Amino acid sequence: MNEDQQAIDQVLSGNLAAFEVLVTRHQRRLLGLLAHACGSRDEAEDLAQEAFARAFNKLHLYAGQAQFYTWLCRIAMNLLASDRRRKRLENQSKREGFEAASNSVGLYANVEKELERTEMQQCVQAAIALLDEEKRTVLLMRDFDGLDYEAIAQVLEIPVGTVRSRLHRARLELKDILEHRIGRFEAQL
Amino acid sequence: MTHQREYQEEWLTAYLDGELDEEQLRIVRKRLEDDPAAGRTFEELKEVRRMIGTLQRWSGSDLKFTIDPAMAPRLEEPKPEVPEVAPVIEVTEARRGLGQRSRPSRPWRRWTTIFATAACLLIAAGFFWTRFNDLSSGYLSLNTSNRAVESRKADFATEHLAAPQSIAPPSEPLVETQTAFAANNNELPAQAESADLARSFAAGQEANNVLIQQAPSDPSRLLQRAQNPAPPQPQVSRKSMLRFNTESESQATKKIDDLPKTNEIALSDGKSTAVAADISVGASSLDATVQTQPGMPPLPALASAAPSPAPASAVAEKAGMSASGSAERAGMSMPGIAAAGPTPKMSGVRQERALAEIKENTDKVDVGAKLHLGVEKETLQLSLSVDYPVEVDVIRSRAWPEADVASTFQQVIRYLAVGELETINNATKPVAIEYLLALVTVDASSPAHAAKLEKRISQKQLLRISATKAGKNVADKQNTPVSMFATILFTNREQADTILAELGTSGEKSAPLTPLWIVPSGDSGRAAGAMAPVVLVLRKP
Known part of the structure; x- marks a missing residue:
């Protein structure tokens, strides 16, 4: 029995404090994923908080067929999707952020080694923000968070084949964005 | 029989991620050897993946996640053997009664169902009996500001309960109060003299305490007790103690985070009103002291409007x-x-x-x-x-x-x-x-x-x-x-x-x-x- 399952069993048997083990173990990973998925640290914190709260509340429904993190991730992604629907947020602000990032990168014209890591991160983050929600999510879950296709399929409730095709398109699209908006990317490749 | 499958470009992504089966793997490798364009695409995909991998990990602070017992998941089912005396029930009930919003557990649910059924029957009986006997010479209310307290007041375990020494007739009877009294006292309100309602209430609490401590295994026992209630035992002490025993120190410690935040138990006899929430925690018990303070005005009717407290x-x-x-x-x-x-x-x-x-x-x-x-x-x-x-x-x-x-x-x-x-x-x-x-x-x-x-x-x-x-x-x-x-x-x-x-x-x-x-x-x-x-x-x- 893995440590997550042990903690879950303890919670369900009345030791509610054992849930802290799960929070401690998974919070930073989830926060990182959500921060990039929604583009806001504050929002990521709110979503993660809510995801953990819901996971706690619904823990008796956790069947143990998937990893706890996968299950938690699914809750979080559903929350994110709901939040997006509710707010009707488009990428306007992110486009602005991307433009800013692109301009920033442009200052270093074709000298990748001079790019600060954070600037590269900002650039990639901004490019990711231009992807649609579906592609961005699957891309981050795979390439940032390291979930395998099966887990991603469970989280997003889509077939594995869809994960693969969506991921492929997301990577290609991201490459195009980086190429066209920065211009430097092609040379780098 | 195996099917010859055709190459698909998205297999490059799956190849990069190690998500291909043997046949797909063989086909992709062959493609990469024969097709330079496929090789370039593969390198681009690899680079994209690498760049995403450089994204900053979470560098902020940890979540300030507080476990809220009110949000607790449904807990495991209890063991089939339920002891006749179940201290766990007391703890759970007590804690809920002392201000917890929700803390479900299977023994709790089982006994709650039993008590709820019995209490409903008793309340209904008390209500009709009250109507028939037109008991209007006094009232005693048990008001709780907490929903959990409200829903569990019939289950309070009480060792002692204070009652004011003199009780003035109220301006109007409170049927709800009387029925609550009946539920707690396991006897019909008419059996208690109005002037002694408070003392009877105290006795009822004691009777209720007995019920909870003995934890009858079926509703018929509860009904039997209702038909043969324990005689009222007047209490004159001004301090009352609600004690909720826990099984052990470890149990108390484990559940310590469930301690009540705010709790009020208001007792009104028409002349004095006491609200108490003095709760102490021992190694193996939770004690709540109810302190009656005669001379305080009763809870007024919600009649006149007034400005809200200042900001x-x-x-x-x-x-x-x-x-x-x-x-x-x-x-x-x-x-x-x-x-x-x-x-x-x-x-x-x-x-x-x-x-x-x-x-x-x-x-x-x-x-x-x-x-x-x-x-x-x-x-x-x-x-x-x-x-x-x-x-x-x-x-x-x-x-x-x-x-x-x-x-x-x-x-x-x-x-x-x-x-x-x-x-x-x-x-x-x-x-x-x-x-x-x-x-x-x-x-x-x-x-x-x-x-x-x-x-x-x-x-x-x-x-x-x-x-x-x-x-x-x-x-x-x-x-x-x-x-x-x-x-x-x-x-x-x-x-x-x-x-x-x-x-x-x-x-x-x-x-x-x-x-x-x-x-x-x-x-x-x-x-x-x-x-x-x-x-x-x-x-x-």
Whole structure:
């Protein structure tokens, strides 16, 4: 029995404090994923908080067929999707952020080694923000968070084949964005 | 039979991620050898993946996740063998009764179902019996402000319960009260003389206690008890104890985070009203003391509208009025403040609002969540009184954030400031630590006092809750504030005496049971028109 399952069993048997083990173990990973998925640290914190709260509340429904993190991730992604629907947020602000990032990168014209890591991160983050929600999510879950296709399929409730095709398109699209908006990317490749 | 599958470009992605089966793997490798374009695409995909991998990981702070028992998941089913005496039930019921919103567990649910069924039957019987007998000569209400308490009051385990010695007839009967009484007492209201309702209620609580302790395994036993109730045993003590035993110290420790945040149990007999929430935690029990205070007005009807309590921003402005009202009740004088006038009476609506606000704000600070047993426990008990006492438990652990302490005390000050609440000192926790809460306004003509106070605060000898500096002393080139309104938490009286003396004030201790301790300003400060510091003493017995 893995440590997550042990903690879950303890919670369900009345030791509610054992849930802290799960929070401690998974919070930073989830926060990182959500921060990039929604583009806001504050929002990521709110979503993660809510995801953990819901996971706690619904823990008796956790069947143990998937990893706890996968299950938690699914809750979080559903929350994110709901939040997006509710707010009707488009990428306007992110486009602005991307433009800013692109301009920033442009200052270093074709000298990748001079790019600060954070600037590269900002650039990639901004490019990711231009992807649609579906592609961005699957891309981050795979390439940032390291979930395998099966887990991603469970989280997003889509077939594995869809994960693969969506991921492929997301990577290609991201490459195009980086190429066209920065211009430097092609040379780098 | 195997199917020859055609190459798909997206297999490059799956190849990169190691998600291909053997046949797909072979096909992709062959493609990469034969098709340079596929090779370039593969390299691009790889680079994209690498770049995403460089994205910054979470570098922020951890979540401040607080486990809320009210949000607890459905717990595991109980073992088939349920003991006849089930202490766990007592704990769960007690905790829920003491303010927990929800803590489901299977034994609890099972017994709740049983009790609920029986209680409904008894309530219905009591209701009709009450109607038939037209019992209108007295009433006794058990009012709980907590939903959990409301839903579990029939399950309270009570060792003793106080009752006022004299009970005046109420203006009108309360059927709900009577039915609740019936449910608790397991006897019909008509069997109790109206003048002895309170005592009967106490006896009913005891009977109820027996029921819970013995935990009958089926409703028929409960009904049997209802048909043959235990004889009433009058209780005249003014202090009552609700005791909820836990199985063990470890069990108490494990569930310590479920300690009630705010809890009120209001008892009204038409003449006196008592609200109590004095809850202490032992190694193996939770004790709640109900203290009846005769002479307090009954809970008024929610008839007249009245303005809501003043906003928090009005604290400073109204502090004088607060002190005045409290001082009047305490029979003390307070130079410089008395002109603010007497404290207005609160209407029922206003009381309700105040109560709701207290509860709301107490929940916000999440008291009790980090409470520990033993010497680590710090308990601050604030007893706030409207026209009738309303007690609010504030349990503070050492790890409690300063901001939460500040907000709590600001809330206390807020209620004091609107002149509707006063403190009473009835802390009974054996490990309660003495606290002093002080409102200090430093003399405008004495920048030295302000400097001393600031120094103490900087040295962490005082905890400054809030401080408002008003204006600047033009003559003071160091820009010392000419006045400073500060709310300060002292940790013991000696410290307060020392510091207040240093500030040019002298202590004037009241009688031991007088909660409001007013320290008038010193001669120099009074001469300058300085407002006297107000110190609220909250000390262990």
